[in-house]
Amino acid sequence: MIQRVPRGAIPYLLLLPGIGWLVLFYLYPALQLFLVSLWTGNITQGYQQTWNFGIYAEGFNEYWPWIVRSAAYGGLATLLAFLLGYPLAYTIAFKGGRYKNVLLFLVIAPFFTSFLLRTISWKIILADNGLVLGPLKQLGIIPQDFQFLATPVAVIAGITYNLLPFMTLPLYVALEKVDFRLLEAARDLYAGPWRPGGAIVGAIGGGILAFLAALVVEINPLLPVAVAAVVGALIGRYLISESFVRITFPLSLPGVFAGSLLTFIPAVGDFVNADLLGNVRTQMIGNVIEARFLKITDYPMASALSFILMAAIIIGVLIYARILGTEELTGGRA
Amino acid sequence: MADVAVRLVQLTKRFGGDTTGRRVAKYVDDANADQGFLAVDHIDLDVNEGEFFSLLGPSGCGKTTTLRMIGGFEQPTDGRIELQGEDVTYLPAYKRNVNTVFQNYALFPHLTIYENVAFGLRRRKVSDADVKKRVTEMLELVELPGYEARKPGQISGGQAQRVALARALVNKPAVLLLDEPLGALDLKLRKQMQIELKRIQQEVGITFIYVTHDQEEAMTMSDRIAVMNHGHYEQLGDPEVLYERPRTRFVAGFLGVSNLLPASADGRDDRYANFRLSDGTAVRVPIAVIQDRAGTLALGVRPEKIRLLEEKDESPAGYNRVAGRIVHASYLGVSTQYIVQLKDGHRVTVYEQNVTRATKAELWSSGEDVVLCWAPEHCFVVEDAGGMAAAEADRELAAVV
Numbered sequence: 001m002i003q004r005v006p007r008g009a010i011p012y013l014l015l016l017p018g019i020g021w022l023v024l025f026y027l028y029p030a031l032q033l034f035l036v037s038l039w040t041g042n043i044t045q046g047y048q049q050t051w052n053f054g055i056y057a058e059g060f061n062e063y064w065p066w067i068v069r070s071a072a073y074g075g076l077a078t079l080l081a082f083l084l085g086y087p088l089a090y091t092i093a094f095k096g097g098r099y100k101n102v103l104l105f106l107v108i109a110p111f112f113t114s115f116l117l118r119t120i121s122w123k124i125i126l127a128d129n130g131l132v133l134g135p136l137k138q139l140g141i142i143p144q145d146f147q148f149l150a151t152p153v154a155v156i157a158g159i160t161y162n163l164l165p166f167m168t169l170p171l172y173v174a175l176e177k178v179d180f181r182l183l184e185a186a187r188d189l190y191a192g193p194w195r196p197g198g199a200i201v202g203a204i205g206g207g208i209l210a211f212l213a214a215l216v217v218e219i220n221p222l223l224p225v226a227v228a229a230v231v232g233a234l235i236g237r238y239l240i241s242e243s244f245v246r247i248t249f250p251l252s253l254p255g256v257f258a259g260s261l262l263t264f265i266p267a268v269g270d271f272v273n274a275d276l277l278g279n280v281r282t283q284m285i286g287n288v289i290e291a292r293f294l295k296i297t298d299y300p301m302a303s304a305l306s307f308i309l310m311a312a313i314i315i316g317v318l319i320y321a322r323i324l325g326t327e328e329l330t331g332g333r334a
Numbered sequence: 335m336a337d338v339a340v341r342l343v344q345l346t347k348r349f350g351g352d353t354t355g356r357r358v359a360k361y362v363d364d365a366n367a368d369q370g371f372l373a374v375d376h377i378d379l380d381v382n383e384g385e386f387f388s389l390l391g392p393s394g395c396g397k398t399t400t401l402r403m404i405g406g407f408e409q410p411t412d413g414r415i416e417l418q419g420e421d422v423t424y425l426p427a428y429k430r431n432v433n434t435v436f437q438n439y440a441l442f443p444h445l446t447i448y449e450n451v452a453f454g455l456r457r458r459k460v461s462d463a464d465v466k467k468r469v470t471e472m473l474e475l476v477e478l479p480g481y482e483a484r485k486p487g488q489i490s491g492g493q494a495q496r497v498a499l500a501r502a503l504v505n506k507p508a509v510l511l512l513d514e515p516l517g518a519l520d521l522k523l524r525k526q527m528q529i530e531l532k533r534i535q536q537e538v539g540i541t542f543i544y545v546t547h548d549q550e551e552a553m554t555m556s557d558r559i560a561v562m563n564h565g566h567y568e569q570l571g572d573p574e575v576l577y578e579r580p581r582t583r584f585v586a587g588f589l590g591v592s593n594l595l596p597a598s599a600d601g602r603d604d605r606y607a608n609f610r611l612s613d614g615t616a617v618r619v620p621i622a623v624i625q626d627r628a629g630t631l632a633l634g635v636r637p638e639k640i641r642l643l644e645e646k647d648e649s650p651a652g653y654n655r656v657a658g659r660i661v662h663a664s665y666l667g668v669s670t671q672y673i674v675q676l677k678d679g680h681r682v683t684v685y686e687q688n689v690t691r692a693t694k695a696e697l698w699s700s701g702e703d704v705v706l707c708w709a710p711e712h713c714f715v716v717e718d719a720g721g722m723a724a725a726e727a728d729r730e731l732a733a734v735v
């Protein structure tokens with residue numbers, strides 16, 4: 001019986017369950033959602049299918065600040081997760097030795113608790129007079145009116161924390177595959193430390209990060225940028241080697257790509273962190289959509305915003321893939 | 335006296351017991367793990383400028399470790415490495431004027447062939463124009479022009495091998511290290527590449543240190559060979575000396591087939607030393623052959639040096655004659671291989687060119703009594719520390735063959 005299936009058809013047969021699942025639980029609801037976005041009316045008087053495409057322009061005009069904020073928070077969280085996750089993944093892959101599996105387990109261990117619970121526990125631990133800030137205030141190390149919760153930093157930190165494993169695991173997989181013999185070959189071919197280059201990259205990286213952080217918390221960026229640039233330069237100077245720049249990093253790019261997408265996409269759409277750790281001024285587009293659906297029951301606008309978000313993410317990802325793709329091709333040119 | 339390209343002084347490597355122990359600890363699971371595993375054992379060696387030098391030995395004898403220490407990838411536990419007179423023992427790999435062709439090629443998969451070959455030049459900040467000129471030249475030398483734009487995944491094993499060679503040679507290193515570079519190629523390609531490698535080495539005039547476990551490969555290409563065993567070399571010399579005058583049982587056995595017979599010294603005259611085999615036969619050996627040999631000795635003769643005669647046949651004056659009986663004959667086309675059993679039970683392998691006796695009917699056959707005869711000058715004498723146990727093993731092996 002099985003032998004009668006033509007060989008060429010086997011891959012398609014294997015795809016069938018997955019495709020079926022997607023059609024049933026993704027494509028069909030998405031289509032439904034699209035139709036809903038073109039309704040007019042309200043919950044009490046009922047809705048009509050009016051094909052009101054104008055709602056998209058309306059939604060974009062009204063809510064673009066939330067979209068921009070979501071992209072900024074998501075982007076920053078992704079960048080932070082990358083900066084934390086890359087050294088972590090690198091260390092586990094190259095220096096983990098026999099503890100590799102234990103360390104990897106620790107990376108994913110937070111997943112054994114629910115996302116919501118972990119975020120709520122942040123709220124408790126980092127409360128204005130909670131476990132961390134309380135003693136610090138009592139000792140006079142930080143001012144009495146210092147607040148961590150209800151700030152953009154808290155939201156971004158929360159997102160970063162929650163999504164860090166999504167960044168770390170793909171990076172680890174990519175780095176683990178890098179053959180250390182290639183690094184020996186690079187050293188054999190005079191790839192040594194990368195002092196000036198490393199310092200410049202470190203300074204630029206640190207500076208950008210500090211600048212973005214200053215923008216988010218709305219303080220004067222000058223001092224933080226200067227400090228971060230110096231620190232970055234020192235780190236870059238001593239940690240980045242030429243074999244890393246020429247071999248390890250380019251070979252880990254698929255992991256960078258996968259990790260940053262797996263982090264960025266859920267980060268942009270997130271509303272839990274903004275809800276629990278933020279305030280009204282840190283609301284993301286996810287919060288708006290959630291409110292439109294569940295509290296205001298403005299289904300058409302909620303659906304339209306979902307689609308706008310989806311389109312924005314797809315466009316962003318395509319641009320990103322384009323940039324990283326060409327980077328990979330030209331990565332070796334000096 | 336030729337200039338010395340590489341000098342090793344008492345070079346020693348222990349694995350597991352030293353500071354690099356952590357990464358390698360998993361290899362060391364034997365009883366004396368605290369001392370570590372002695373992979374390279376106090377080697378003294380001079381490799382001359384422009385020489386094709388081989389480290390030959392069985393797997394695990396420490397060839398790769400020695401090479402890696404010269405390349406700067408492994409820190410010696412003890413001893414010194416000099417490169418063109420300069421102590422480089424603690425110089426990091428990227429500062430040594432030495433390049434390596436790795437066992438698995440280790441081409442950078444994300445870079446084109448051109449960028450692979452250009453890698454070292456770019457690290458040394460050679461100008462783009464020079465890089466282009468030298469890479470192009472080098473790809474021509476290894477007969478791969480036109481492959482610049484390909485990636486390592488798009489070329490064959492033999493081509494990858496050439497790229498690895500070009501990538502190392504383009505930097506004009508003082509010494510090129512090659513670790514079994516032909517190991518992954520099929521036999522025909524390997525033979526072809528052996529000739530090619532030798533040609534390239536002569537063309538560029540760079541010192542090659544070549545690691546292999548294949549004696550034929552080492553003999554084909556090398557100016558000199560060090561035959562390694564258990565972390566040190568047992569003999570160093572040109573291929574002919576190693577073959578004709580091996581110094582130890584190990585060297586005799588590793589390079590080609592040899593017949594080793596236990597013998598006791600029995601006086602000497604001014605030109606020849608006399609030995610007596612265990613069946614009582616007297617055998618003469620030139621004095622030059624036993625000079626500087628000490629300890630228990632065994633007498634050796636290569637299978638192709640022996641001629642088989644009938645009892646009544648004359649042999650040239652002064653030749654050694656030993657009686658035996660054919661126990662096995664295998665016809666190999668070019669030659670015939672005989673196993674001859676001596677009266678004391680020792681077995682001797684003999685290769686006879688199929689010239690005077692060419693047809694099956696003319697060949698010796700099993701059970702015939704023969705006399706083995708060879709010139710005293712074709713004898714060699716080995717120091718036989720391994721002794722009889724090894725000899726027994728050899729004989730069993732010969733019997734199987």
Ligand SMILES: Nc1ncnc2c1ncn2[C@@H]1O[C@H](COP(=O)(O)OP(=O)(O)O)[C@@H](O)[C@H]1O
Nearest residue numbers: 349358361373392393394395396397398399400
């Ligand atoms: N990193 C290492 N850690 C521990 N032992 C090693 C290591 N590398 C090689 N050895 C041991 O040292 C010996 C010599 O190895 P090697 O130099 O690779 O031999 P060869 O190249 O002649 O086959 C072997 O017994 C091997 O098991």
Ligand SMILES: [Mg+2]
Nearest residue numbers: 394397398399
């Ligand atoms: Mg080896």
